[in-house]
Amino acid sequence: MQPSAFDEVQFFRALYHSGARALLIGRRALVFLGLPVLTADYDFWLAIDDIEVFNAAADGFDLHPSHSAAEARRRGRYVLENDEHVDVLVARSSTTVDGQVVEFDSIWARRQAIALDDVSVYVPSLDDLILTKQVAARAKDLEDIRLLRILKEESR
Amino acid sequence: MIPAAIARAINAPATASDLRQALEQPIDAGERQEVLSLVRWFTRRYPTPADRLAYVRQAYARWRRAAPQGRPASAGPEREHERRSENGEG
Numbered sequence: 001m002q003p004s005a006f007d008e009v010q011f012f013r014a015l016y017h018s019g020a021r022a023l024l025i026g027r028r029a030l031v032f033l034g035l036p037v038l039t040a041d042y043d044f045w046l047a048i049d050d051i052e053v054f055n056a057a058a059d060g061f062d063l064h065p066s067h068s069a070a071e072a073r074r075r076g077r078y079v080l081e082n083d084e085h086v087d088v089l090v091a092r093s094s095t096t097v098d099g100q101v102v103e104f105d106s107i108w109a110r111r112q113a114i115a116l117d118d119v120s121v122y123v124p125s126l127d128d129l130i131l132t133k134q135v136a137a138r139a140k141d142l143e144d145i146r147l148l149r150i151l152k153e154e155s156r
Numbered sequence: 157m158i159p160a161a162i163a164r165a166i167n168a169p170a171t172a173s174d175l176r177q178a179l180e181q182p183i184d185a186g187e188r189q190e191v192l193s194l195v196r197w198f199t200r201r202y203p204t205p206a207d208r209l210a211y212v213r214q215a216y217a218r219w220r221r222a223a224p225q226g227r228p229a230s231a232g233p234e235r236e237h238e239r240r241s242e243n244g245e246g
Contacts, residue, residue, distance in 0.1 A: 008213065032209075034198055036211075096175075130179075139168050154192060
């Protein structure tokens with residue numbers, strides 16, 4: 001199967017111009033940082049007040065939300081999809097498997113901006129990206145944590 | 157499709173003990189060098205984030221074509237490294 005016609009650079013450009021406070025997390029963030037990992041999906045952690053503007057930007061790419069904004073706020077996550085799949089976390093905070101509370105506002109404040117053409121894509125700091133991996137904490141997240149540790153040590 | 161057993165394994169929830177090990181276990185020089193070598197290759201060959209996004213999108217599609225059917229669950233860098241070696245890229 002060929003990649004769809006989805007223009008992901010334009011997608012990131014639209015998200016940037018929407019003004020939504022959206023952090024790219026998950027494996028695509030690792031790709032931005034230079035790690036050649038494969039992934040099918042996009043994962044964002046979005047400010048809970050910015051669902052509407054984020055969805056409006058995604059709507060231009062025929063990405064449709066699985067839940068209304070009100071439902072998404074209640075559930076803490078939702079999905080945007082067509083033949084692309086965008087997981088969106090909208091919780092004010094999440095808890096790692098070892099009980100650390102990770103607050104969106106804190107990691108947003110420490111975010112790093114990565115230039116993508118004429119816009120920026122925001123990803124958590126390396127330490128915070130490692131923290132986000134501890135929330136889901138699946139086997140593949142543990143693998144990613146080791147990759148991120150190596151990047152972090154190299155960047156010192 | 158990636159066999160269900162493998163998909164289950166890579167998506168299996170880790171225990172707090174597994175997590176502690178991933179966070180604290182020393183990373184040996186061989187693993188570090190392999191990962192850094194991949195990063196150097198990737199960022200040299202695909203110097204911009206846009207290049208990297210496009211590469212991953214194409215690599216995913218290629219991988220999906222190679223799979224008998226369905227959607228692969230995940231792949232780590234070591235698998236990409238093997239593919240590069242097979243294709244003489246680097």
